[in-house]
Amino acid sequence: EQIKDEKREEKSYSVLIEQLGQKNALLAKAREEIEEERERVACLLKRIELLDLFEEQNLQMQKEVERYKETVEESSKFQTQMKEKMKEAEKDYEEKLVQVCDALDNTNSDLVAEREKVVALTRQVESFGVVKEKNLVMENEIQKYKELLEESEKRRLLLEEQISQLESDSK
Secondary structure (H helix, E strand, O other): OHHHHHHHHHHHHHHHHHHHHHHHHHHHHHHHHHHHHHHHHHHHHHHHHHHHHHHHHHHHHHHHHHHHHHHHHHHHHHHHHHHHHHHHHHHHHHHHHHHHHHHHHHOOOOHHHHHHHHHHHHHHHHHHHHHHHHHHHHHHHHHHHHHHHHHHHHHHHHHHHHHHHHHHHHO
């Protein structure tokens, strides 16, 4: 009977050791799974940080685009004003030129007065040329701002594509 008890105890120990081995194996597997999950979480956190960075850069670029738009609008308004002033100056110039021609036809006798009028008209023509040069400079600046705006839009689209790619990669 003592032998039977010993055999039962031995069998019981054997079963307990086997169960302990199984539980250790399950515990090791659970630890591996937890470590894998930690790695996945760390990877996802890095992706989230990268997406946040891209979003912040995109917002900054959108603000920059808005500033460029405002600058282009202001330049466009200024150009329109300059064109209106040029039209007025051209109209004034044409009116004065007609008056000078009439005066020359009517008063050939006073050559000195005619020369003074010609000098005055020459000054007006020179000032008109300066206005035209300024307008040309303004048009060049507007073109430059348009190019900057296009480049900024290209960079924004590229960032959106990168964000979309990251989002699709994370799925």
